[in-house]
Amino acid sequence: MNELLNNILFLPEQASTFAERVDNLHYFVVSVTMLSSLAVGTAAVFFFFRYRKRKPNQTTEYVVPSVKTEFLFVSLPLFFFLTWFVIGFRDFVFVSTPPKDAMDVYVMGKQWMWKFSYPEGPNGVNVLHVPANRPVRLLITSRDVLHSFFVPAFRIKMDAVPGRYTQTWFEATKPGTYQILCTEYCGLSHSKMLGEVVVLSPEEWDAWVKEQRKGALQNRQDALADLSLEPHPARMAEQGQKVAAEVGCFKCHTVNGEPHIGPTFLGMYGRTETLDTGRDIRVDEAWITQSMMDPGAHLVAGYPNVMPTFQGKLTGPQTAAIVEYIKTLRTPDIRTGASQGPTYEPIQ
Amino acid sequence: MQSSPATAGAAGVPYRPQVAAHFASLEVQNHAARLGMWLFLATEILLFAGLFVIYANYRFLFPEAFALASRELNLNFGTFNTLLLITSSFTAAMAVHYAKEAQNKKVVGMFVLTILMALGFLVVKYFEYEHKFHEHQLPGPYYAFPGLTLPGASAYFTIYFLSTGLHAFHVIIGMIVLGWVTLKAMRNEFSHHNYTAVELGSMYWHLVDLVWIFLFPMLYLI
Amino acid sequence: MSPSSSIAAEPGAVPAPDEHHEHHPSYLVDGTTVKSWLLTLDHKRIGVMYLIWVLLFFLIGGIYALVVRLELLTPGPTLIDAMTYNRAFTMHGVVMIFLFMIPAIPGAFGNFMLPLMLGAKDVAFPRLNLLSLYLLLTGAVIAIWGMINGGMDTGWTFYTPYSTHTTTTVAPILFGAFIIGFSSIATGLNFIVTTHTMRAPGITWWKMPLFVWAMYATACIQVLATPVLGLVLLLVVGEHIFHFGIFDPAQGGDPVLFQHLFWFYSHPAVYIMVLPAFGVMSEVVAAFSRKNIFGYRAVAFSSLGIAFVGFFAWGHHMFVSGQSTFNAGVFAVLTMLVGVFTAIKVFNWVGTVYKGAVDFKTPFAYFCGFLYFTVFGGMTGVAFATASLDVPWHDTYFVVAHFHFIMVGATIMAFMAAIHYWFPKMFGKMYHEGWGLVSAALIILGFNATFIPQFLLGNAGMPRRYYEYPERFETLNVASTAGASLLAFGFLISAIYLTYALVYGRRAASNPWRSRGYEWMTESPPPTHNFVGPQPTYSEEPHFYVEPKKAEVPDAV
Amino acid sequence: MSAMANESFKEDREMRQEHHSGPGKYVAIWIALMVLTVVTVVTGRMHFETGALALALVIASVKGALVALYFMHLAEHQGASRIVFVTSMLFVVLMLLFTLFDIGTRFRPALPSSSTPQEWPVSTPGQSGRYGGGLQAPGTNPK
Incomplete structure (x- = not known):
């Protein structure tokens, strides 16, 4: 019966405890709706034929409803609506209050990917691993704009609001892979902001966590992320940001527009800078690369010549990634420093 | 826009008001004009209500920052402006009183006083603003006042500038409306039969006063 | 402001006294210069101009809709790139909501019919009325200019912080919407005052036609809700330009507060769109089943009830936005009340047919479609309000299908019914009944074919505003696009035969439906000041078919 | 001009029951408003621990009521004008209440994070503050 209704309604499979509750209410609401609409529709169609016009300028009786009828019109829908509300709100409270023993996963949405971190590691991009039959609380935030974390198979959804955490929780009932979708419009690649939840059996989960915390699977994790649906330049920028954090660029360069020891990365690409020689240059890939390799060569006026060279410290791809990253800081629609949320550092 | 409900009803032929063709009588026409004005004032109240809601929410979230930031405002200026605006509201009410008695000269006098006080209000506001600019107590990202760095302080000044700015804009509109009614009074137009324009203009002015009566404690006295 | 002052001395609107007292020209031919139309103060001409403009905006919005649907034909990129797509669905929403749905029935039919139904010569403030049309057009011009010069990609909800940081042209479009808000306020204000004083x-309060009640309730919402939208739009424009940080989380702002303020207008706005539709349908069902409205007071009260409770249901748009659980409960219950009020209306409409004399003409066909869309759109709305069902459905295609059913479906049905029902009243011509029924059937079928797959897509979990989608959603999307083309075809047919009827249609009788609505108590099309000779007397309630009084209903058939 | 009659005569007459009184009333209201302003400033300067805002708002409401009732003649005009004014006030209050309910009862971390920073524990056991949030420690974390 469940299976059949699920198919008729095109519902995805039920893979969480909440999904079963929601679907039960769904079936209840749909059946009452269909039956009552059928009743109203039948009555209407019957009236259309029974009381069709038989002669032009026909007169009719003056009919007004009795108080009893009007009472029925009010009380019947009110009864069903309030019943649904009671059931629905009970379930809503259920999904808004995570159980005390839930395990926490931090979820961060950013344009256009999902990042997951567990309090004691590891981190993941676009793939969330959770154990089956165990409540998982998601603490959701965003780095830039609103996103919304949606797993159809779990029937859960919660907006990711920059600068703060929202929460939801689920308890997956069977191992498998389920799709994550972003349901709050978040810009150009909104429809590409996909991810997946991998539900593992308890044994697999323990093994996975152990392996992750050793760091042995980090590479595989990266490879997985590479295969994700995320567009290539964004991926490079993402790596560039990681690398920049690792080698310490942010000790001297801010990304929020404020000058620090060095000029800010925000809006650097494409900007016209006055050098200490008095010459104006337009910042491009070549200049950024050269500044990393030979910082003293073309110094921006007003900044001390204190930057060490990164020649030999950065590989070619890493340099390119940092350049890509700085390029993403060019437009005002990249929000930096907006979020008061967690700063995710890569697991070493 | 603001004056339209007032003018639409009163087809402005001097001295003797005329009933527009679609109204049953002058009384109905005046009633319509007044009701229209009330509805318009209701929209103004709801407009400011949006700002009040924003204020209430952020004050709830940042009580200390708001309390400290409000002490950065000049209470003397604020009190003076409140008294000024209340008095101007009083003179506007008196103008209606004189209009009913067809004392057009006194109507002119009262409205000129009102407009002068409105001007005074704006001048005081200008000095307040100038001081804020000087201290960098400015909205959002422009806020750079070293004396108060609690989170929420910049939000306070954002709301301060938005609400007083919107209010000052209404003061200016009110001055224009009252100026226009004053011109009509100079032409000796008003009498017991025809004072709707005076009444509606002064109602608008009272609304400006009403909004300030709430803005003043919210911004200056918490 | 300028049109209102410049027309103060314009005599064209008030016709010179006519020699032939018995032969007053209809409003359509009383003054044929362009100026006599553009600067008219006659509510009927303003209504007709509104009709022309909203139809144009409907066409623009419809083209955007077709572009969106075509793009979604295949899972990957089909026709346009992602940016264009994002702009297209935003523009579809903005144009359809602010330029079509909100002004359509109040602007066109409210303006035309309200004074006629009240036995008045005009609305209370004719100049304000004209001003509201030109404010609408000013706002439209600014917004459309913005659309051409870049467009906006935020979705019509303008959620911060995306809307304050996107590089697309947010400012002119929001400013255009702000001006349109003034137009909406002006219309609402005018209607309230007209109903009170004219x-x-x-015609006591309890004898007003139900269309007037619905317009009155709508006008209350317009007056009370629109200023808040105006403020919010200004704040977003300000944020976008100056980055005040009022809704910016980086500066302690709260994006959820933006949603509260936005929906404080935009949820009642749904009733601005649908209440006039309820009003039109109350007239149509009474006229074509030749019966008094069953439960007149219940229907009138429920309009006011929807207007009031509808204001305090806005939080059901925010169940998964981070709003508190407590608030979700409060808003869920209040939303249920809206459902109850709507149910009262539905039952009473069906009850009206009971013991009636149904004349199955085109408007009545649209009434059937309307009933269907209202029942299913309303019931899915109630399902949303259970809070827990909203969690999986929120921002999926289920929402899209739901509001297209209740808000668009019901309103379009009413709009089409109103055009057909009042076509002879407004233009004195008759359209082809057969084609009318064919296109009604096509439109209703097309609407279902478009949006029933979208309900299922939503159940399956396809989020809205997706440029590309997983392949498992393809079949249903193709079905939906096919339905959309059927829908477009249906509208095309109506456009053709209605235009034909306008030019070559046979002259309609003064009251071809033999309707006993108040608006039919004058000639069709009415003379400039609505009545010639003595004012009609309104001794019976509208749609009183108990005993025909031929003397009062001029009927030339 | 024309013989247009009107159903709303009664309503209109109710609205026209005006008593044209002397300027004394206006002067009295004006003095009351001035006094109340001084009162609110004086009490505001005292910075009461509790109820300062409530007191200020009560005084403001009294002042507002005086302006609306007498300067704007709401006391004389019955019927629709009053309903309009009262309705708009009601909507303002309800709008305030519903939004304040929300932030008053929201999941704490869903409020702006910088609003009450001192109350946010920077680190909780098992989270070492690295993931930043200073969230309430959940019951148990996986080992």
């Missing part, structure tokens, strides 16, 4: 003798 009722002819005999």
